[in-house]
Amino acid sequence: MPAILDAKGLCKSFGAVVAAAEVNAAIERDSVVGLIGTNGAGKTTFINMITGYLKPDAGAIHFEGRDITPLAPRDITRLGICRSFQIPQLYRSLTVLENMMVGLGVVMKNAGLGGYFSRRAPLVPGYGVPPQEAAARILERFGLSEYRDRNAQVLPGGVRKLLDIALAMVGKPRVLLLDEPTSGVSAEEKFGIMEMVMKGVKAEGATVLFVEHDMEIVARFADRVLAFYDGRIIADAPPQAALRDPEVRRYVVGIHAEG
Amino acid sequence: MKIVNVTHGSFYALGAYAGASLTGAWIARGYPPMLSYAVLAVAAILVTLVFAPLIERLVLRFMYAKDEVVILLITYALFLVLEDVIKLIWGVDPYFVADPYTLLGSFTVGGMDYPTYNLILVALALVFGGGLAWLLNRTKVGKILRAVIHDPEVSRALGVNVGLYYLVTFTFGSALAALAGSFTAPTVSVVPGLGVDVIVLSFAVVVIGGLGSLPGTALGALIVGLVRSVSVHYLPEVELFVIYFVMALVLAFRPRGLFSLEEPRKI
Amino acid sequence: MRPDRTPLVLGAVLAALVAAGPFLPQWALFILTLAFSRGLVALGLMLLLRAGLVSFGQALYYCLGAYAAGALGRFYGVSDIFVEMLAGGAVAALAGLVLGFLLARYRGIFFGLLSLALSMILYGVIVKNEALGSTDGFNVAESSLFGWRPGEDWLRYAVMAAAAAVSLAAALLVHRYLGTPLGRLAPAIKDNEIRVEYMGASARQAVHVKYVIAAALAGVGGALAATTVGHIDPDMAYWTTSGEFIFVTILAGTGNVAAPFAGALIYGAIYSTAYDLSPNTWQLSLGAALLALIVFLPEGLSSLLRRHARHS
Numbered sequence: 001m002p003a004i005l006d007a008k009g010l011c012k013s014f015g016a017v018v019a020a021a022e023v024n025a026a027i028e029r030d031s032v033v034g035l036i037g038t039n040g041a042g043k044t045t046f047i048n049m050i051t052g053y054l055k056p057d058a059g060a061i062h063f064e065g066r067d068i069t070p071l072a073p074r075d076i077t078r079l080g081i082c083r084s085f086q087i088p089q090l091y092r093s094l095t096v097l098e099n100m101m102v103g104l105g106v107v108m109k110n111a112g113l114g115g116y117f118s119r120r121a122p123l124v125p126g127y128g129v130p131p132q133e134a135a136a137r138i139l140e141r142f143g144l145s146e147y148r149d150r151n152a153q154v155l156p157g158g159v160r161k162l163l164d165i166a167l168a169m170v171g172k173p174r175v176l177l178l179d180e181p182t183s184g185v186s187a188e189e190k191f192g193i194m195e196m197v198m199k200g201v202k203a204e205g206a207t208v209l210f211v212e213h214d215m216e217i218v219a220r221f222a223d224r225v226l227a228f229y230d231g232r233i234i235a236d237a238p239p240q241a242a243l244r245d246p247e248v249r250r251y252v253v254g255i256h257a258e259g
Numbered sequence: 260m261k262i263v264n265v266t267h268g269s270f271y272a273l274g275a276y277a278g279a280s281l282t283g284a285w286i287a288r289g290y291p292p293m294l295s296y297a298v299l300a301v302a303a304i305l306v307t308l309v310f311a312p313l314i315e316r317l318v319l320r321f322m323y324a325k326d327e328v329v330i331l332l333i334t335y336a337l338f339l340v341l342e343d344v345i346k347l348i349w350g351v352d353p354y355f356v357a358d359p360y361t362l363l364g365s366f367t368v369g370g371m372d373y374p375t376y377n378l379i380l381v382a383l384a385l386v387f388g389g390g391l392a393w394l395l396n397r398t399k400v401g402k403i404l405r406a407v408i409h410d411p412e413v414s415r416a417l418g419v420n421v422g423l424y425y426l427v428t429f430t431f432g433s434a435l436a437a438l439a440g441s442f443t444a445p446t447v448s449v450v451p452g453l454g455v456d457v458i459v460l461s462f463a464v465v466v467i468g469g470l471g472s473l474p475g476t477a478l479g480a481l482i483v484g485l486v487r488s489v490s491v492h493y494l495p496e497v498e499l500f501v502i503y504f505v506m507a508l509v510l511a512f513r514p515r516g517l518f519s520l521e522e523p524r525k526i
Numbered sequence: 527m528r529p530d531r532t533p534l535v536l537g538a539v540l541a542a543l544v545a546a547g548p549f550l551p552q553w554a555l556f557i558l559t560l561a562f563s564r565g566l567v568a569l570g571l572m573l574l575l576r577a578g579l580v581s582f583g584q585a586l587y588y589c590l591g592a593y594a595a596g597a598l599g600r601f602y603g604v605s606d607i608f609v610e611m612l613a614g615g616a617v618a619a620l621a622g623l624v625l626g627f628l629l630a631r632y633r634g635i636f637f638g639l640l641s642l643a644l645s646m647i648l649y650g651v652i653v654k655n656e657a658l659g660s661t662d663g664f665n666v667a668e669s670s671l672f673g674w675r676p677g678e679d680w681l682r683y684a685v686m687a688a689a690a691a692v693s694l695a696a697a698l699l700v701h702r703y704l705g706t707p708l709g710r711l712a713p714a715i716k717d718n719e720i721r722v723e724y725m726g727a728s729a730r731q732a733v734h735v736k737y738v739i740a741a742a743l744a745g746v747g748g749a750l751a752a753t754t755v756g757h758i759d760p761d762m763a764y765w766t767t768s769g770e771f772i773f774v775t776i777l778a779g780t781g782n783v784a785a786p787f788a789g790a791l792i793y794g795a796i797y798s799t800a801y802d803l804s805p806n807t808w809q810l811s812l813g814a815a816l817l818a819l820i821v822f823l824p825e826g827l828s829s830l831l832r833r834h835a836r837h838s
Contacts, residue, residue, distance in 0.1 A: 074726050089721040090718065116703060328635070336817040343808075459765060466635075466636065500648075506640070
């Protein structure tokens with residue numbers, strides 16, 4: 001089965017720092033892939049290259065058979081790949097609802113609706129309802145309704161993460177990249193957030209890649225694991241196998257091999 | 260210091276007026292003209308010490324946390340205020356104090372006469388430029404200052420008296436402007452509005468060179484000076500705006516100036 | 527959702543002005559018209575400010591609009607005020623379209639200084655141009671409206687009414703624009719441009735559109751000012767003119783399309799009062815007023831309106 005997302009031979013260096021050295025990964029449709037590795041191993045660089053924020057020094061990325069390597073982030077988003085961020089990227093001075101409305105507005109604009117000469121309150125493509133209603137639905141799904149009129153700036157950490165992910169899902173992407181979705185979130189909330197996110201994602205039928213440091217979350221939600229170290233992928237297997245791999249245990253989990 | 264400072268032009272004017280009036284009085288009283296250079300310097304430093312700490316403590320101190328454009332507008336407002344303060348103190352008539360300039364005569368280079376005084380200006384620029392670079396890069400104070408500029412909060416947490424650093428830096432920077440004005444005064448007639456043209460030009464210099472880069476500013480100044488002279492000589496019609504044209508050109512190819520600093524990773 | 531009452535309120539205020547016009551003294555009509563002119567420029571600046579961009583060179587388009595209107599009169603004998611305003615807006619919009627390709631790539635101080643540089647280039651070009659009167663500029667002929675020459679008694683009133691009508695139209699058009707997805711993108715661009723790109727929108731394109739609109743508005747304002755004052759000169763492109771517009775915009779804040787006009791009126795009042803009270807220190811008064819504004823009312827008049835609305 002052809003991969004929905006295919007990275008071949010990706011190389012990227014920042015001066016003397018090698019962030020990616022011949023990275024290859026073929027992601028299957030509807031799979032849930034966990035990206036693990038220590039800080040600086042190249043996971044976020046990988047995501048940045050897929051989403052067009054960085055251009056690889058060498059190699060190519062194909063999405064549904066199409067070469068997206070040279071494209072800008074906004075073009076890649078329009079094609080159906082969206083991402084969330086390590087540090088939530090929100091519109092600080094706007095309320096949660098307004099954040100959503102901006103996202104929905106862009107979706108409409110990209111579909112050619114809601115322009116200057118159009119009638120008020122057109123229906124949002126993919127939702128079939130006017131923007132206000134669509135926003136309410138998304139907020140409901142991610143448990144954000146009670147924060148509707150709060151400024152993004154004053155939200156607690158876990159809520160910020162959820163909003164960041166909700167914004168990534170506004171356009172109903174076919175591939176969703178989550179960069180550390182549970183980092184900075186308290187232990188009790190972690191599983192709750194992941195549950196909520198994965199429920200929302202599965203409802204839309206998207207392929208998911210998520211970066212995680214918490215191995216329990218990875219074991220629970222991923223059906224495949226890519227382990228990064230020093231710019232290379234050192235393991236590519238289902239979670240149980242990957243987490244038992246000696247190299248992974250040494251370089252990622254941090255357990256030294258017993259003598 | 261991460262503030263774009265229109266008030267800088269005011270200090271240039273303040274220095275010019277203070278230098279011209281004090282030196283004029285010095286020479287009129289018959290004191291040794293050779294010491295007039297020292298008078299120029301002293302006048303500039305004195306006027307700075309009067310105005311700079313006042314401005315920094317009363318106004319700027321509360322504004323550092325604000326948006327960079329808001330700070331620009333604040334310094335613009337201060338500039339407007341100072342323009343009239345200068346008029347109130349020194350009046351609207353022009354000041355001439357040519358003695359320090361004419362005293363040194365001129366020398367001939369390649370068939371053209373060149374005023375010796377201008378060499379002093381060049382020497383001053385080199386001394387101050389070099390001195391500033393040494394201060395920022397080689398001394399402990401300079402390094403702490405760079406840290407403060409980069410992240411005032413962390414510096415405060417490390418026990419640095421950030422407020423004092425800001426005060427001293429602003430005063431020092433303004434003093435440089437005042438000295439420039441003061442030493443330029445003998446070559447021009449000092450009139451109201453002196454600060455206006457200078458400030459836009461110096462922004463052009465800094466933007467061309469790249470914000471925050473000393474070698475860039477030096478290069479920018481060189482470029483601006485050369486372009487202006489060349490255009491006055493060969494293409495007088497464009498003299499008024501050629502420098503803005505150069506600025507636009509530089510920004511079109513190097514969006515952050517010629518020697519811009521690296522941007523840290525955002526996501 | 528609360529029904530949008532802005533069009534009604536604006537229309538009512540304007541109708542009141544037009545009705546009261548014939549009874550107002552000439553100097554009041556003059557000030558009002560200039561307020562409309564400045565307000566138009568400030569309206570455009572407000573659009574850009576919402577996206578976090580401060581243009582220090584709107585005087586460029588103001589001046590272009592003024593000279594376009596003046597040139598129409600001087601070289602082609604056209605004196606219809608609406609044609610002049612249209613021409614001013616069109617010329618400015620075209621310039622904005624071209625220059626926007628360069629400017630829309632910049633933010634913050636660089637955007638500001640680059641726009642400043644461009645306006646100073648225009649200043650330099652005009653000053654050196656003999657055909658356009660160099661530093662003296664030239665006079666602008668008396669206006670006519672749709673072929674009717676108002677004559678001395680009714681001229682100021684007619685111009686004011688025309689200005690009011692055009693301003694109302696501009697305000698309503700901008701108000702509607704602010705409700706579209708592109709219009710709503712402004713605060714997002716200001717807060718987090720990276721996120722905007724990652725949502726699938728081009729911030730550069732949005733800024734370019736806003737820049738062209740702002741240019742057009744400034745051009746119309748310039749043409750209006752030209753016919754009102756009756757004289758144009760290169761100072762209209764000088765950076766201190768841009769400074770005036772920025773003052774008005776800061777005073778107004780970014781909340782409401784009516785605010786720039788109110789701000790322009792108040793600015794005119796402050797300026798004349800300062801000038802009358804002490805002609806030698808009017809800059810000081812202006813500077814002090816601007817400082818006070820920034821310190822005590824950073825969000826401008828709009829924040830006052832909003833605070834009032836919330837309490838009522």
